[in-house]
Amino acid sequence: MTLTDLMTILPLAVLVAWTTALLLVDLWIPKDRKGITALLAAFGLALTLGLSLARGQQPRQAFGGMVVVDGFAVFLDVIFLASGLASIALAHDYLKRMNIVRGEYYSLLLYAISGMMLMTYAYDLIIVFLALELLSIPLYILSGFVRLNLRSEEAALKYFLLGTFSSGLVLYGIALIFAATARTDLPGILAAVELAPANLTMFLVGGALLLVGFSFKGAIVPFHEWAPDVYQGAPSSVTAFMSVGAKAAGFAALMRVFVVAFPSLSTDLTPVLWGLAAVTMVFGNIVALAQTNLKRLLAYSSIAQSGYLMMAFVPYGQGIVLSDTIAAMLFFLVGYALTTLGAWAVVIAVEKAEGRGLELQDYAGLGRKYPLLGAAMTVFMLSFIGAPPTLGFWGKFYLFRTAVEGGFTSLALLGLVASIFSAYYYLRVVVMMFMRPGEPEARRDPWLVLTAGVSALAVVGFSLVPGSLLNLALQAVLKLL
Amino acid sequence: MLTTGTIIFGVFALVVIASALGMLLSRNAIYAALFLVLNFATVAVLYLILGAPFIALVQITVYAGSIMVLFLFVIMLLGAEKLPAGEPLGHHRWIALLFGLVFLAELALFLVYRAGMRAAVNTPPLEFGSPAAVGMSLFQKYALPFEITGFILVVATVGAILLTRGEGFKGRKRTLEIQSQDK
Amino acid sequence: MDGAMILEWVIKSIFLILVMTGGFAYVTLYERKVLARIQVRIGPNRAGPFGVLQPVADGIKLIFKEELVPAKADKLIFTLAPVLTVIPALIITAVVPWGTEVTLFGRTIKLYLADINIAVLYLMAVTSISIYGIALAGWSSNNKYATLGGLRATAQMISYELALGFAMIVPVMMAGSMSLVDIVESQKPVWFVFVQPLAFLIYFIAALAEINRSPFDMPEAEQELTAGYHTEYSGMKFALFFMAEYIKMIAISMIGSSLFLGGYRGPFVDQLPALGPLYLFIKVAIVLFVIIWIRATLPRIRYDRLMQFGWKVLFPLALLNVFVTGVVLILVGG
Numbered sequence: 002m003t004l005t006d007l008m009t010i011l012p013l014a015v016l017v018a019w020t021t022a023l024l025l026v027d028l029w030i031p032k033d034r035k036g037i038t039a040l041l042a043a044f045g046l047a048l049t050l051g052l053s054l055a056r057g058q059q060p061r062q063a064f065g066g067m068v069v070v071d072g073f074a075v076f077l078d079v080i081f082l083a084s085g086l087a088s089i090a091l092a093h094d095y096l097k098r099m100n101i102v103r104g105e106y107y108s109l110l111l112y113a114i115s116g117m118m119l120m121t122y123a124y125d126l127i128i129v130f131l132a133l134e135l136l137s138i139p140l141y142i143l144s145g146f147v148r149l150n151l152r153s154e155e156a157a158l159k160y161f162l163l164g165t166f167s168s169g170l171v172l173y174g175i176a177l178i179f180a181a182t183a184r185t186d187l188p189g190i191l192a193a194v195e196l197a198p199a200n201l202t203m204f205l206v207g208g209a210l211l212l213v214g215f216s217f218k219g220a221i222v223p224f225h226e227w228a229p230d231v232y233q234g235a236p237s238s239v240t241a242f243m244s245v246g247a248k249a250a251g252f253a254a255l256m257r258v259f260v261v262a263f264p265s266l267s268t269d270l271t272p273v274l275w276g277l278a279a280v281t282m283v284f285g286n287i288v289a290l291a292q293t294n295l296k297r298l299l300a301y302s303s304i305a306q307s308g309y310l311m312m313a314f315v316p317y318g319q320g321i322v323l324s325d326t327i328a329a330m331l332f333f334l335v336g337y338a339l340t341t342l343g344a345w346a347v348v349i350a351v352e353k354a355e356g357r358g359l360e361l362q363d364y365a366g367l368g369r370k371y372p373l374l375g376a377a378m379t380v381f382m383l384s385f386i387g388a389p390p391t392l393g394f395w396g397k398f399y400l401f402r403t404a405v406e407g408g409f410t411s412l413a414l415l416g417l418v419a420s421i422f423s424a425y426y427y428l429r430v431v432v433m434m435f436m437r438p439g440e441p442e443a444r445r446d447p448w449l450v451l452t453a454g455v456s457a458l459a460v461v462g463f464s465l466v467p468g469s470l471l472n473l474a475l476q477a478v479l480k481l482l
Numbered sequence: 483m484l485t486t487g488t489i490i491f492g493v494f495a496l497v498v499i500a501s502a503l504g505m506l507l508s509r510n511a512i513y514a515a516l517f518l519v520l521n522f523a524t525v526a527v528l529y530l531i532l533g534a535p536f537i538a539l540v541q542i543t544v545y546a547g548s549i550m551v552l553f554l555f556v557i558m559l560l561g562a563e564k565l566p567a568g569e570p571l572g573h574h575r576w577i578a579l580l581f582g583l584v585f586l587a588e589l590a591l592f593l594v595y596r597a598g599m600r601a602a603v604n605t606p607p608l609e610f611g612s613p614a615a616v617g618m619s620l621f622q623k624y625a626l627p628f629e630i631t632g633f634i635l636v637v638a639t640v641g642a643i644l645l646t647r648g649e650g651f652k653g654r655k656r657t658l659e660i661q662s663q664d665k
Numbered sequence: 666m667d668g669a670m671i672l673e674w675v676i677k678s679i680f681l682i683l684v685m686t687g688g689f690a691y692v693t694l695y696e697r698k699v700l701a702r703i704q705v706r707i708g709p710n711r712a713g714p715f716g717v718l719q720p721v722a723d724g725i726k727l728i729f730k731e732e733l734v735p736a737k738a739d740k741l742i743f744t745l746a747p748v749l750t751v752i753p754a755l756i757i758t759a760v761v762p763w764g765t766e767v768t769l770f771g772r773t774i775k776l777y778l779a780d781i782n783i784a785v786l787y788l789m790a791v792t793s794i795s796i797y798g799i800a801l802a803g804w805s806s807n808n809k810y811a812t813l814g815g816l817r818a819t820a821q822m823i824s825y826e827l828a829l830g831f832a833m834i835v836p837v838m839m840a841g842s843m844s845l846v847d848i849v850e851s852q853k854p855v856w857f858v859f860v861q862p863l864a865f866l867i868y869f870i871a872a873l874a875e876i877n878r879s880p881f882d883m884p885e886a887e888q889e890l891t892a893g894y895h896t897e898y899s900g901m902k903f904a905l906f907f908m909a910e911y912i913k914m915i916a917i918s919m920i921g922s923s924l925f926l927g928g929y930r931g932p933f934v935d936q937l938p939a940l941g942p943l944y945l946f947i948k949v950a951i952v953l954f955v956i957i958w959i960r961a962t963l964p965r966i967r968y969d970r971l972m973q974f975g976w977k978v979l980f981p982l983a984l985l986n987v988f989v990t991g992v993v994l995i996l997v998g999g
Contacts (some may be wrong), residue, residue: 006626017633021633021636024636024640064625064626065623067626067627068626103644105640105644108640109637109640109641112633112637115633119630127624127627128626128627128630131627131630131631131634132630134634135630135633135634135637138634138637138638138641139637139641141641142637142640142641142644142645145645148645157645202592202593206589206592512739512742512801512804516742516801519797535781535782535783536783536786539783539786539787539789539790540786542790542793542794543786543789543790543793546793546794547789547790547792547793547794547796548793548823548826551793551796551797551800551819551823552823554797554800554801554819555800555816555819555820555823558800558803558804558812558815558816558819559816612782613782613783613786613843
């Protein structure tokens with residue numbers, strides 16, 4: 002470990018050091034002033050964000066090729082760090098209201114973000130696994146943060162059990178890949194497969210296990226069973242972060258590992274990926290139709306969105322469309338992150354203690370009483386559907402386009418049909434807010450309103466200049482090692 | 483073909499599998515834990531056969547000696563050794579068994595049709611498993627994973643304390659929110 | 666590997682086991698004698714001259730005792746537990762060298778069973794395994810006192826194992842090797858106890874706690890737990906626990922002597938290697954005397970104090986000691 006190595010991953014190192022210091026400093030912050038901890042955590046994230054942006058997209062390897070920091074990583078890091086900032090804004094008031102103020106919340110959140118950042122840097126399967134654990138363990142704990150609430154405890158336990166199970170699958174996959182190729186670094190695996198001293202059967206089994214393990218993390222049907230319960234039971238501020246960060250990190254890892262090391266598996270895996278994407282889109286949207294609890298509705302919606310993301314992944318073995326499809330995925334992730342965080346901000350504003358205020362009826366009249374909140378929620382719902390003028394529209398547009406380019410027109414059509422179906426339940430929220438009478442009570446904590454407002458503005462604003470955002474994503478991908 | 487090494491390996495491998503099955507199938511948690519200890523110990527012997535005594539002893543110290551002792555301790559402390567008579571999973575058990583068998587068959591077929599077992603791993607140098615060599619690779623080549631593991635353990639510790647300490651939860655009862663009925 | 670070598674190993678192993686079991690018998694006598702002297706009594710003096718046949722008499726008595734197995738005990742584990750307790754105690758000293766090498770019947774024989782390059786790790790592995798017997802004995806008896814005793818023993822041993830491990834790392838760092846032969850040899854200029862008195866102290870305290878000796882004999886505190894984890898045991902099964910406890914005393918004395926007190930090293934040992942076992946014996950006897958002396962002098966400490974002391978004092982101290990040793994070694998050794 003040299004100084005150069007450390008400088009290469011400086012943003013991550015700073016974040017981890019800051020988080021650990023925060024864990025200690027928090028001991029001296031009195032219980033009724035945990036806002037200071039939140040502020041310090043936010044400052045740490047902002048600092049890391051600045052460092053990430055400042056270091057540019059020039060790809061650089063460190064620690065003997067264990068990690069690589071490139072445009073792809075930096076682009077995703079920005080998403081994670083910004084989501085982290087938004088989650089802190091969401092959490093501050095929510096924790097107080099739910100009476101679960103603990104300073105460790107922020108430290109754990111920051112550790113999870115460190116894990117996600119590490120995941121984007123990972124260039125070695127060992128790091129992939131460790132990053133997976135570093136991001137998962139804090140999330141298990143955060144899901145159970147509402148102690149003595151059975152739903153939260155159930156969520157934590159379920160998430161933990163299935164999470165460790167999927168980690169086990171990933172680890173088993175890594176072990177088999179190592180057995181097949183005698184390497185754990187991604188370029189080394191590729192070389193071993195191409196020069197063919199590798200055992201290709203074992204290699205394929207290992208790759209498939211990795212895919213299954215990450216599908217668990219990303220809540221891809223049929224490995225999604227945990228997601229609705231966990232999303233519902235976990236504190237909303239955690240769910241918001243989890244549904245953005247954990248998912249994006251999982252897809253980032255899949256993308257990196259499969260594109261760099263497993264292109265040879267694409268012939269075998271493409272039908273599987275196709276099937277996963279199709280089933281996830283269709284299933285997520287159909288089950289979401291029946292949901293009346295907002296948290297569960299958003300959970301199934303997030304499963305469905307995973308299906309769209311999976312679509313970007315289907316043509317990963319085709320070198321010609323590769324950069325387009327990764328860029329489309331990154332673009333979609335930006336839209337997804339903004340929309341999800343904004344929607345959860347509104348949910349948190351309406352949610353009451355003891356799990357009340359989460360039913361669809363509780364949103365009746367919201368649009369009329371709080372027009373701004375209602376308008377923001379409408380924007381997010383439209384964006385989830387993929388209707389213009391929102392980022393969601395462009396996200397899906399680019400995704401479907403690359404699917405067609407890759408020769409998967411039927412998949413794109415399926416996605417289109419699924420999106421149209423999804424309009425029913427997303428629009429039901431809007432109808433409820435504006436067309437039904439009701440006297441809802443919403444919190445108007447400035448941070449919540451700010452998060453919802455900024456997200457809504459960004460979702461609409463960026464959709465006016467989709468090309469420049471896509472260019473950013475494309476540039477990031479071109480800097481992919 | 484059948485060398486002494488293969489036979490010894492075969493015997494121990496059978497013990498490993500048998501103890502793993504015993505762990506899964508025993509109804510008494512203490513026996514399950516003890517089967518797991520046996521499993522870890524036998525795996526350690528396999529490491530020893532492979533010429534990695536350091537790893538073997540670390541396996542015994544850490545897994546058999548520390549982690550499983552804590553498992554046993556917790557099982558005894560909670561009196562959780564006796565599983566309830568009923569099967570909590572009910573009919574799921576048979577479905578799970580079916581899927582498991584299908585998966586096994588799939589793997590077997592796969593290996594039969596797509597065989598081509600080629601040894602990929604070269605025999606490592608003799609001093610590969612020595613404490614000095616392990617230490618060197620741990621602190622040089624694998625310095626970053628080593629440090630990350632440290633942070634993962636910190637997070638897990640913080641979480642364990644957070645989720646088990648009663649501070650701030652005194653006087654609260656377990657609640658199950660039921661939204662639809664209390665309106 | 667020729668036949669003679671295997672034979673040599675077998676003979677050495679049997680010799681080691683015989684010495685340890687014989688040692689056990691006479692350490693009980695040693696303890697009773699010393700305790701008696703400290704308490705101004707005479708001690709056992711009826712069986713044979715100065716009572717030297719007392720252990721034999723005790724053994725014969727135990728063999729003829731009835732073996733009781735509680736009705737609701739877990740029979741298998743109840744029987745297995747004493748064995749699981751004795752085996753680690755018997756095998757732990759396999760890596761401790763008794764001397765360098767002597768020539769016997771025209772054959773050079775090394776005075777140690779195994780000189781493995783991870784001897785200290787082996788010690789730690791065996792120590793960590795030795796908890797099972799006690800924990801299982803307590804649990805399988807299906808008796809409150811026994812279970813509590815077993816749980817106490819487990820918690821205590823886990824807690825002190827950390828400090829013990831860190832104390833054992835220090836000689837490893839000083840010698841630059843995990844082999845006990847190397848560690849003893851590198852104490853040629855000066856015993857490690859003079860360079861690392863703190864490490865030795867930590868080792869000694871933690872080892873006492875590890876084998877549940879007074880003042881850390883919480884698991885068998887009579888006032889609270891009757892006889893602790895072996896409450897339900899009788900006859901030879903009880904004897905096995907008894908044996909394990911005393912063999913462990915010998916073992917920690919041997920290990921402590923090798924790690925810190927120069928092991929088999931002493932004056933003229935280079936010229937006359939046969940002196941090695943003698944020096945080791947003397948050192949072990951002295952350490953054993955201190956252990957017994959402590960038992961005669963100190964009261965048992967309270968259980969919560971015991972755990973607090975282990976985690977909040979001993980463990981950080983051991984960690985600090987390792988850290989400081991490392992820094993100093995780098996500064997000095999370059």
